Amino acid sequence: SKLAPGSWPQVNVPLRESGDTSPQGARAEGGLGRHPASRQTSAETPAEGQLARVSNWPLYYLFCFGAELGNELFYILFFPFWIWNLDPLVGRRLVVIWVLVMYLGQCTKDIIRWPRPASPPVVKLEVFYNSEYSMPSTHAMSGTAIPISMVLLTYGRWQYPLIYGLILIPCWCSLVCLSRIYMGMHSILDIIAGFLYTILILAVFYPFVDLIDNFNQTHKYAPLIIIGLHLALGIFSFTLDTWSTSRGDTAEILGSGAGIACGSHVTYKMGLVLDPSLDTLPLSGPPVTMTLFGKAILRILIGMVFVLVVRNIMKKITIPLACKISNIPCDDIRKARQHMEVELPYRYITYGMVGFSITFFVPYIFFFIGIS
Incomplete structure (x- = not known):
């Protein structure tokens, strides 16, 4: 089925050439992760160099935000905020898990060597990481590992209803994972593999996080x-x-x-x-x-x-x-x-x-x- 022209985005954005992976080009782009008419015939699919457009601004910015949850700017704000303002112990252990998950994910990419989704039909809105391989999605791995680890590390240590954590995990994870498909950087298989790979890594290595952190300190x-x-x-x-x-x-x-x-x-x-002594747990947040x-x-x-x-x-x-x-x-x-x-x-x-x-x-x- 063919979408009506009125449903197409309104702001012109050039598609990158497939070989152009310059960071400068990445910052100037925006649009849909997969062209709304991607189910059309090849003759109707936009070719390299044509323009993509954005009309659904709330969805576009939502997925731009989701993509940023796996980028350097987020990490350089998120981990220091935990360590300086919230709980240094939780912040340190989040970093241990993040390093392990991201390292295994990046190495696995370079071993499997699956390419990024082809464009066309995919409209790539983010070309900074285009020179990397695709399988598994390390954005999906980070977006799965961080919220799950936050809940595992804080529940029982801090007083809060568990339902908050159970809401946070799927919201955070799905936002990051869907943003990678929307941006045209990963296939659904990349996302699923990244999610399951992270669950496996956490199941194997999470029991040793306390030992690693204590070793690092003492x-x-x-x-x-x-x-x-x-x-x-x-x-x-x-x-x-x-x-x-x-x-x-x-x-x-x-x-x-x-x-x-x-x-x-x-x-x-x-x-x-x-760190606070064990007999003071669970901790309660001070009044704001x-x-x-x-x-x-x-x-x-x-x-x-x-x-x-x-x-x-x-x-x-x-x-x-x-x-x-x-x-x-x-x-x-x-x-x-x-x-x-x-x-x-x-x-x-x-x-x-x-x-x-x-x-x-x-x-x-x-x-x-x-x-x-």
Whole structure:
């Protein structure tokens, strides 16, 4: 059946060429994840270079938001917010689960090597990740792992009705998963595989999350083991395939996880952040006052400014340094970063320092100025 012209979107958006995966192009796009007339004959299906249009703005922005729940901007706000304002223990363990799930997902992509959905008939509204493989969807994996882990980690530790968590899980998960189909980046099979893969990972590894977190904080040689293990995993992932955004993202995830774990170790040893004793559980949230709200906003503003400054400084230092050590021309930064000798240390060190700042430097600043 053919949709009436009035049901088609109204804002013109160019479709990307299939080989163009530039991040600059990704930011300029928007539209429908699958063309509304995708069931038409091939002659009626829009070809490369034609325009897509958006008319259902609420649905479009809803799925744009769902897609952002699996992107760097969300992570760099979400995990620090938990650690600085809500519950550092839950925040740390969420990071452990996130690193494990995302690493296995990214490596599995590079082993299976299934391509993204073909365009046409799919209209791709997001081309930043187009150079990655498709199976399984790591957005779906993250969108499944985070809400389920939040409920598992907080229920019984905090006082709240379980029904809230049972509502949160399907809403969060379905929003992220459906957004990937809408954006034209994954098939339904990619989404289902990502969901089931995450359930399997959580079933196997969730019982060990407490042990991992306690080891990271208390073991004498934890920082050395953490750094060595995450670096080894990064080197392994870089040997799976040629360059793609997946490799850089994997190194970024591993660096962040290592930095947060090492920072929590130093913080614990210095006694800056102490988890409540078991006899005080379950915890109840304090009453929301203007003072409490003001301190939370202040912590986010100060913390994020510090984190972004650290990230920018480390980026400017590590890329030229890695190029110099490896004798790689640094004139074209984007091309230089396609070398493992540049991409791995740049991502790993930069985001390692970002993670370390989140769990050590920033809490120390809060302690120093009296807003812990």
